[in-house]
């Protein structure tokens with residue numbers, strides 16, 4: 014594996030109406046970040062854990078790194094299931110020279126997918142000097158925005174490497190959030206520039222998960238993994254178990270991967286099985302990374318967000334959902 018992209022859980026809590034949640038969410042204080050022992054960042058003491066004020070929110074999001082042409086195959090699988098996806102595209106192809114061209118990205122955008130930045134040349138940003146850092150961070154944002162004619166809000170750290178200096182550069186460039194390669198996360202208790210994932214489309218041995226947790230300093234997740242998910246046989250069953258936990262307890266289920274790696278290791282059947290499992294579920298919000306990182310579910314966008322079906326509400330958007338979906342309470346606003 015060329016990119017060491019790796020890295021849960023919430024107690025049951027009473028349900029809450031999403032419109033009340035919107036008001037409370039606006040009052041959340043900005044989270045803080047601290048260096049962990051490995052130079053990365055993690056949320057240290059968020060003022061309010063959104064998973065506490067929004068116990069019934071269940072979110073599915075996915076992300077795909079490197080802009081390989083096989084992203085088209087991933088996008089097809091997602092589109093067939095009305096699932097969201099954020100595609101993080103470097104300016105120079107990685108690991109091969111090929112990458113999605115502007116027309117490809119515009120087509121993905123037109124299908125409702127999100128395009129995010131992934132650096133210019135897929136460098137480890139923590140090793141860049143100040144000038145290189147500006148080139149990598151601001152350069153990729155400007156180039157993608159020029160190619161697409163729209164704002165690019167999200168970033169994924171190449172190799173998952175970042176530190177406080179990198180985050181500051183991303184904020185200066187105007188990004189709203191960034192995805193890490195931390196795994197085994199299921200809650201919304203993360204800083205926007207330390208967005209973790211749940212599972213990776215890759216046959217990790219269990220030791221990889223522990224290394225990933227240690228690197229992230231995520232010892233609470235480690236405890237949950239050992240107590241609740243240790244017996245998962247592979248990434249497919251682990252992904253399903255994590256989704257079951259989100260259905261029961263609320264939270265964010267975030268699958269990420271690399272299409273070139275899926276092709277290289279022929280992981281397509283497993284990916285289809287997982288995507289089938291999590292798609293078209295009543296009461297689940299299907300959102301791109303940017304909308305999750307930006308806490309848009311907590312802001313006054315209730316007219317754009319579908320309430321859980323269990324509330325019995327009829328407010329699922331008629332402009333983007335079929336009558337059957339509205340009746341079943343299935344929301345796939347991306």
Ligand SMILES: [Zn+2]
Nearest residue numbers: 078079171172
């Ligand atoms: Zn990458």
